[in-house]
Amino acid sequence: MSDQRVLTVDNVTGHYGDSHILHGVSMHVNEGEVVTIIGRNGAGKTTLLRAIMGILTKRGGSIVVRGQETIALPPERIARLGIGYVPEERGIYATLDVTENLMLPPRVAAGGMSLDDIYKLFPNLYERRRSPGTRLSGGEQQMLAIARVLRTGAKFLLLDEPTEGLAPVIVQQIGATIELMKRQGMTLILVEQNFRFASRLADRHYVMEHGQIVDVIDRAQVQARMDSIKSYLGI
Amino acid sequence: MSMQALFGQLLVGLINGSFYAMLSLGLAIIFGLLGIVNIAQGAFYMLGGFVTWMLLNYAGIGYFWSLLLVPIIVGLIGAAIEKTLLKKIYNLDHMYGLLLTFGIMMFIQGMFVHFFATAGRPYTVPSALTGGYNLGFMFLPKYRGWVVLASLVLCLVTWYAIEKTSIGRTLRAATENPTLTRAFGVNVPALMTIGFGIGVALAGAAGVLAAPIYPVSPLMGAELIITVFAVVVVGGMGSIMGAIVTSLMLGLLEGLTKVVYPQGSNMVIFVIMLIVLLVRPAGLFGRER
Numbered sequence: 001m002s003d004q005r006v007l008t009v010d011n012v013t014g015h016y017g018d019s020h021i022l023h024g025v026s027m028h029v030n031e032g033e034v035v036t037i038i039g040r041n042g043a044g045k046t047t048l049l050r051a052i053m054g055i056l057t058k059r060g061g062s063i064v065v066r067g068q069e070t071i072a073l074p075p076e077r078i079a080r081l082g083i084g085y086v087p088e089e090r091g092i093y094a095t096l097d098v099t100e101n102l103m104l105p106p107r108v109a110a111g112g113m114s115l116d117d118i119y120k121l122f123p124n125l126y127e128r129r130r131s132p133g134t135r136l137s138g139g140e141q142q143m144l145a146i147a148r149v150l151r152t153g154a155k156f157l158l159l160d161e162p163t164e165g166l167a168p169v170i171v172q173q174i175g176a177t178i179e180l181m182k183r184q185g186m187t188l189i190l191v192e193q194n195f196r197f198a199s200r201l202a203d204r205h206y207v208m209e210h211g212q213i214v215d216v217i218d219r220a221q222v223q224a225r226m227d228s229i230k231s232y233l234g235i
Numbered sequence: 236m237s238m239q240a241l242f243g244q245l246l247v248g249l250i251n252g253s254f255y256a257m258l259s260l261g262l263a264i265i266f267g268l269l270g271i272v273n274i275a276q277g278a279f280y281m282l283g284g285f286v287t288w289m290l291l292n293y294a295g296i297g298y299f300w301s302l303l304l305v306p307i308i309v310g311l312i313g314a315a316i317e318k319t320l321l322k323k324i325y326n327l328d329h330m331y332g333l334l335l336t337f338g339i340m341m342f343i344q345g346m347f348v349h350f351f352a353t354a355g356r357p358y359t360v361p362s363a364l365t366g367g368y369n370l371g372f373m374f375l376p377k378y379r380g381w382v383v384l385a386s387l388v389l390c391l392v393t394w395y396a397i398e399k400t401s402i403g404r405t406l407r408a409a410t411e412n413p414t415l416t417r418a419f420g421v422n423v424p425a426l427m428t429i430g431f432g433i434g435v436a437l438a439g440a441a442g443v444l445a446a447p448i449y450p451v452s453p454l455m456g457a458e459l460i461i462t463v464f465a466v467v468v469v470g471g472m473g474s475i476m477g478a479i480v481t482s483l484m485l486g487l488l489e490g491l492t493k494v495v496y497p498q499g500s501n502m503v504i505f506v507i508m509l510i511v512l513l514v515r516p517a518g519l520f521g522r523e524r
Binding site for chain 2: 053054055074075076078079080085087091093094095096100103104105106108152
């Protein structure tokens with residue numbers, strides 16, 4: 001695995017209005033890695049992704065994406081560095097149908113999938129292609145949210161709780177899609193509550209508590225450290 | 236009541252409805268994208284009429300060139316106002332947008348009253364559009380038919396652009412979820428500038444079409460905008476096609492009232508507005524927010 005840094009987060013702070021959420025987060029992701037951020041609800045995982053995308057307006061510290069400092073950039077410039085974002089709430093547009101949802105994000109890098117390839121990968125989206133985005137089931141919406149960033153050519157993806165509230169068969173399908181992305185050399189940050197799901201895919205786990213990274217666990221250490229992981233997650 | 240009178244008033248109603256449509260369409264685009272209730276829309280309509288008059292009288296530029304140039308000029312003025320003033324208040328309550336655009340309206344209108352006084356100025360119908368057709372049941376002046384046709388085409392082109400093209404797709408996405416749309420790499424702040432420019436350009440185009448019918452005066456927009464806001468309340472802010480259909484229907488209804496109960500013609504739209512507010516507060520085509 002190459003050592004090339006895709007993302008370096010250094011001492012990042014973040015606020016929602018008056019509440020201080022991120023208290024100096026530091027982490028990094030290398031090219032081709034799958035990294036998870038795990039931790040209990042309210043630890044600041046989603047906020048960290050929003051800080052990386054620049055849609056958290058009050059943020060400090062340093063976030064470097066492929067060598068470019070982004071802390072002062074607006075979100076549209078950060079996205080154009082080749083990042084694809086799949087938000088926790090999925091962000092499917094109700095006023096756009098499935099095809100329009102897929103076509104919406106501008107291409108940010110070469111080599112994105114074509115609409116045909118996406119429909120081959122997700123045949124059920126093809127069947128619903130004329131439906132308004134929000135008429136889809138939860139699983140279909142999640143597929144659409146993932147498929148949408150595959151078209152853009154982004155090689156660095158942020159996935160926020162892609163399996164939340166979904167049936168096991170759909171979780172499996174999403175897991176297979178993420179494995180496919182990994183084989184294609186994409187770099188991923190995965191925020192996930194479902195540790196069993198995350199541990200099969202990830203090279204490294206960052207543990208977050210109270211707006212800070214409190215531990216890093218490599219894939220090789222997962223079995224040995226299962227007890228502390230369970231206590232971090234409260235399971 | 237003669238058929239002549241009935242169709243004559245329906246035509247007047249259709250023309251008024253066309254103006255309501257062009258103004259409320261712009262309002263719907265601006266409200267959707269910027270969250271601002273643009274009270275100054277009437278001032279941009281007046282600006283359209285006045286720039287048309289000025290181009291002819293100061294530069295010798297005629298009607299058809301004005302039809303092309305004036306919306307561009309008004310749109311650019313709008314874009315400049317958005318970039319310098321409106322963008323500073325997006326994080327504040329809707330009420331601030333209302334107050335700011337109210338101030339902009341008073342300023343534009345006041346400047347024109349100061350330099351041109353309130354008297355109406357005539358604008359001659361272009362020679363290609365003088366005369367008319369005898370349709371048997373009524374006489375249709377060519378220019379009036381042109382106004383209805385031109386505004387319908389303009390409204391439908393705008394509707395098509397928003398609902399069926401890739402630019403419109405981006406515009407709808409930015410209207411629904413601006414933050415996420417930015418996170419996909421779309422420059423939403425620039426889109427808002429363009430959206431405001433297009434919204435007021437529609438009012439400017441209406442001003443050009445109005446110049447040969449209504450006298451060009453600094454107050455022409457203030458009179459119209461009150462009715463237009465009633466139309467918008469009836470139609471609801473949510474839908475582009477809704478704005479067009481409601482405008483034409485209410486224009487026709489106003490014309491019909493002039494025939495059957497002339498005393499009520501100035502009131503009818505406001506009565507409908509009251510009923511709609513009581514029964515369906517989000518408007519006929521609006522979505523509850």
